[in-house]
Amino acid sequence: MKLYLAFVRFLTHPVMGLLFRLVVGGVYLYASYDKILHPEVFVRFVHNYRILPPALETLFALILPSLEFLIGLFLVFGVLTEASALLTSGTLIMFLIAIALALLRHIDIECGCFFTAKSARIGMSYIYRDLLLLIPTLLILFRPSRFLALDRLIFKPKRS
Numbered sequence: 001m002k003l004y005l006a007f008v009r010f011l012t013h014p015v016m017g018l019l020f021r022l023v024v025g026g027v028y029l030y031a032s033y034d035k036i037l038h039p040e041v042f043v044r045f046v047h048n049y050r051i052l053p054p055a056l057e058t059l060f061a062l063i064l065p066s067l068e069f070l071i072g073l074f075l076v077f078g079v080l081t082e083a084s085a086l087l088t089s090g091t092l093i094m095f096l097i098a099i100a101l102a103l104l105r106h107i108d109i110e111c112g113c114f115f116t117a118k119s120a121r122i123g124m125s126y127i128y129r130d131l132l133l134l135i136p137t138l139l140i141l142f143r144p145s146r147f148l149a150l151d152r153l154i155f156k157p158k159r160s
Contacts, residue, residue: 017145
């Protein structure tokens, strides 16, 4: 029991919260970069998943990278931390569902997760990667750290 409590204290330490924000935010910034530069290619990746109606694919492919970029910035700088973590959790769950559906339907496609020029084929490793990224995201959501976060400056606690 002591080991469990020590592990929980470690994971919820303010410095770990900062580290989680930097890692998850950095991943989202990195993921958005190439998609923003090559939106026409990213539209094809979205189309290959065969989930959205064709009329929505372009809109989705234009909005998602910008959303990833904003989420990444907000997490890195600690702005609207809980809302950013909630959006991150939602997008990760969406990615998990999209990849799982493609795998279940035996659609052999490239992920389009980070690079539009050369992307790897989806597989179970992508499910594991997104689940692994979901863990710190949920910790940010439910135990947000204000350590070195702009939230501390923006939302100062009221003094009584």
